[in-house]
Amino acid sequence: MDRLQAMQTLVRVVELGSFSAAARELGSTQSAVSKQVAALEKALGAQLLARSTRALKLTEAGGRYVEQARRLVAEVAEAEGELREGEHRLQGWLRVAASVTFGRMKLMPLVRSFLAAHPGVKVDLRLDDGFIDLIEQGIDLAVRIGEQPDSSFVARRVGTTHRAVVACRGYFEARGVEAPREPADLAQHECLVYSELRTGPIWTFEAGPETGVAAGSLVSVRVGGRLRTNSGEAVREAVLSGMGLAYAPTWLFDRELASGEVELAMPRWLGRSLPIQLVSPPQRRQSGKVKAFGDHLSAGLGAG
Numbered sequence: 001m002d003r004l005q006a007m008q009t010l011v012r013v014v015e016l017g018s019f020s021a022a023a024r025e026l027g028s029t030q031s032a033v034s035k036q037v038a039a040l041e042k043a044l045g046a047q048l049l050a051r052s053t054r055a056l057k058l059t060e061a062g063g064r065y066v067e068q069a070r071r072l073v074a075e076v077a078e079a080e081g082e083l084r085e086g087e088h089r090l091q092g093w094l095r096v097a098a099s100v101t102f103g104r105m106k107l108m109p110l111v112r113s114f115l116a117a118h119p120g121v122k123v124d125l126r127l128d129d130g131f132i133d134l135i136e137q138g139i140d141l142a143v144r145i146g147e148q149p150d151s152s153f154v155a156r157r158v159g160t161t162h163r164a165v166v167a168c169r170g171y172f173e174a175r176g177v178e179a180p181r182e183p184a185d186l187a188q189h190e191c192l193v194y195s196e197l198r199t200g201p202i203w204t205f206e207a208g209p210e211t212g213v214a215a216g217s218l219v220s221v222r223v224g225g226r227l228r229t230n231s232g233e234a235v236r237e238a239v240l241s242g243m244g245l246a247y248a249p250t251w252l253f254d255r256e257l258a259s260g261e262v263e264l265a266m267p268r269w270l271g272r273s274l275p276i277q278l279v280s281p282p283q284r285r286q287s288g289k290v291k292a293f294g295d296h297l298s299a300g301l302g303a304g
């Protein structure tokens with residue numbers, strides 16, 4: 001038995017969630033993949049996977065083993081890639097995670113240009129607005145907005161996102177209401193709540209010049225409205241269709257703000273800036289692909 005190959009197979013079975021999915025990716029058969037994992041378990045003298053007709057689940061020993069195996073497989077792949085292609089050419093898979101809307105609108109153009117610059121690299125892009133366990137899913141790096149609470153991961157700032165209250169052009173006139181002048185006025189408006197925002201319906205602003213409040217002061221207000229969603233795409237569509245005001249990252253409406261189709265509702269009160277960070281597990285931090293992709297994103301997003 002080729003121990004390294006068996007470890008690689010086990011890792012893909014766990015990451016893909018089934019023997020059949022791993023077999024398809026590896027160009028093998030489900031029976032061969034199952035036998036390979038069984039041989040590894042026999043050699044180790046421990047059960048790694050608890051099998052059932054519905055799902056696979058790691059045993060306690062399997063969880064510990066797979067974490068180490070994943071690290072070793074990644075390091076070997078990186079070393080072999082550099083040996084075959086030379087240290088100046090990157091190759092192999094790069095598994096990237098990001099939120100759906102940011103991934104589609106901001107990340108995809110940069111992924112496209114990165115792949116064009118590095119023909120030996122392949123990107124597995126996972127877009128999900130929910131929590132993704134980077135280690136469990138075998139993610140090399142994730143693009144995340146905001147401060148990262150887990151200090152065990154390596155974080156690199158590659159940009160900044162700014163929030164503001166936005167409305168489509170003509171929204172206030174159509175509804176016969178005045179635009180809000182300060183945060184307290186939002187209580188009189190239909191506000192679109194993005195539920196994935198950590199503060200939920202609490203919107204926090206920083207006072208700018210001519211607000212009557214000391215510049216830089218923070219003011220938080222609770223808003224309400226008839227639409228609450230966990231989708232950035234839905235917030236965008238709701239604003240463009242005139243359903244209400246949104247407290248949104250300005251990049252979500254770059255084109256519309258430039259054309260005037262969307263306007264800043266309270267230009268003197270801006271949301272707090274948040275870092276755009278590239279987060280990777282410690283074992284991936286020396287990867288040439290991770291560093292190169294980080295450099296590419298930093299240049300494209302304008303790290304600040």
